[in-house]
Amino acid sequence: MSSWVGQAIRRGRLTTRYPAEPATELELPMLARAPRPPAVVPDRLGAIAACPVAALSAAGGSGIRADEGRCIRCARCAAHGFDFSGSAECSRPDRAGLLVPPVPSGPGARAVPLRQLGRSVHVFLVDAGSCNACNHEVLALTNPYYDAQRLGIFFTNSPRHADVLLVVGVPTAEMTEPVRRAFEALPSPKAVVAVGVCPIGGGVFQSTPGLAGSLEELVPVDAFVPGCPPAPVSVLDAILGLLGRSRARTEG
Ligand code: SF4
């Protein structure tokens, strides 16, 4: 026992400093960030054709637009000048915020009164049809490194005890009703977070038969976490954003 205590003292603190300090390169690797189109894309049509999930489209004049809600970070567009180093933001409060460059959005993000809950929230996770990678990244929040509990974020096994519904995976037809029922079971105030591009834009499964559409078509979504899969700090950012404690959004 004493040797374990000695090791712990020698190693010091291993838990992430996020969100008190910015995410490190290991916590938010370059390819977990958004692809930024260059000012000029010499081979615009080639770049659009290279994207395997239709995340790139022509925009105004000779411009090009990237949709983070579809992008799986495969980096094929890097050969056409795209840059992955620009954004440190990890989640967005509305779907339009996932478009780069942005488009004028509608009424804006839904106001979620979760701040009423103080500094603690309970989270219920639903897998609507994932490949399991997003589940692993979300559940990493409970390990000693990310230690979401230190931020007042707790996972619960019942939607009736939850404030936040986290959904991973592309909603399949079979999961439509369970997702809706889980949403209805959450007491108000409540919020929904779409984790990964699958529930946002379908990701690699967007052309698969038997899908029920995007999560937004089933329930109101309050935070969008792009990535395939997203980094755990991106999921943390989304939950903290609901509480008005997002590092990225307060940094502007
Ligand atoms: S990283 Fe891949 S998926 Fe994302 S925009 Fe580039 S080519 Fe498309």
Ligand code: SF4
């Ligand atoms: S977003 Fe990517 S990693 Fe997450 S469930 Fe879909 S395919 Fe898997």
